[in-house]
Ligand SMILES: Nc1nc2c(c(=O)[nH]1)N[C@H]1C(S)=C(S)[C@@H](COP(=O)(O)OP(=O)(O)OC[C@H]3O[C@@H](n4cnc5c(N)ncnc54)[C@H](O)[C@@H]3O)O[C@H]1N2
């Protein structure tokens with residue numbers, strides 16, 4: 462198990478970088494996000510039940526099975542335009558005999574959408590027909606056989622697969638399902654997550670924090686990301702700083718959710734310094750990975766399992782919660798829903814300043830982008846729980862290498878938080 466807390470040689474230094482102890486914490490490379498998720502996905506089940514929902518409630522839901530057309534559309538052969546229905550063989554013979562005039566019983570005037578009538582098999586559009594005063598019709602040329610007919614099932618065939626399984630339903634999908642006679646669709650039940658903030662220093666929403674206190678805000682971030690991915694999430698009361706209180710909160714929430722998110726109490730010094738979350742997870746289940754790659758916050762990130770359910774520990778400093786939640790939670794939701802949850806286009810851009818990646822991991826900070834004549838430039842935002850980081854950032858800088866000084870002007874990968882229209886509109890003025 463890659464759990465640093467179980468290493469035998471471990472120092473108690475608060476700063477775990479480059480010290481002389483050479484403990485296991487320094488010698489082991491942290492797991493990457495993908496390695497940690499692979500361990501989680503191997504050990505924990507991510508099963509969801511199916512449910513049928515009416516089309517009116519199916520937007521954005523993910524299909525659990527393919528859906529098939531209940532009937533053919535159109536249900537019968539129909540005229541594709543206003544015109545006259547004719548029998549093609551009869552018209553051919555008339556024209557061969559040098560006559561272009563049809564008597565009243567040789568055609569029928571019909572509007573678009575009219576069902577084809579025996580013995581007719583072709584529709585000549587009105588624009589190509591002259592009506593004579595005596596009720597007869599004159600045509601100009603021989604149409605091709607079957608011209609102007611929309612065949613039964615030409616749009617949709619009865620039994621045809623309309624939407625495959627594991628497909629997130631769009632408005633267009635709902636329209637074609639309705640057209641094909643499907644009114645209830647099988648979808649995966651939304652993955653349900655209970656969120657438990659941990660910390661005696663937290664005060665509720667709308668409260669003014671006193672010295673040493675902070676408003677509990679990480680849960681609304683986590684809930685929002687989960688909902689954007691198609692999940693259902695709610696926040697439990699804050700758990701105080703003790704193993705027992707955290708265990709009680711976990712056991713209260715666990716029966717009602719598919720997976721559990723704990724926020725905070727994950728400091729690497731553990732219980733010795735008042736952080737009990739990892740200890741509580743170990744007491745009730747097991748830690749599968751802790752202390753993963755890329756900062757901010759990766760050192761405290763935890764994945765575990767309690768009663769066969771996935772447990773995620775998110776570091777609490779808000780910018781760390783932001784970074785880690787955005788990188789882990791959509792991946793977990795994708796595992797539940799078998800379909801992409803959060804797609805961010807990646808671009809290459811040039812660094813406007815030097816950046817230092819994490820000492821024992823990579824770096825995924827939020828950044829602003831500046832749109833210039835030569836393309837995008839990556840401009841830092843003010844880190845931490847700042848408006849700059851939470852509002853003005855338009856991308857995430859992706860650097861996997863550890864302990865690397867990225868130099869000004871160097872190309873780097875950025876995940877865009879929006880499409881380019883928004884990113885350019887919010888383009889940061891760089892100096
Ligand atoms: N001895 C060490 N201490 C710490 C280390 C370390 O390596 N050695 N790493 C630091 C780093 S880096 C991180 S990241 C944090 C991980 O912190 P926790 O997840 O344990 O966070 P807490 O201690 O519970 O809280 C930190 C801070 O965040 C604010 N906070 C907490 N909960 C919320 C919430 N729900 N909403 C908004 N803000 C929240 C609050 O100001 C807390 O004081 O560990 C460091 N320590």
Ligand code: MOO
Nearest residue numbers: 756757758759781
């Ligand atoms: O891991 Mo933390 O880098 O202070 O947020």
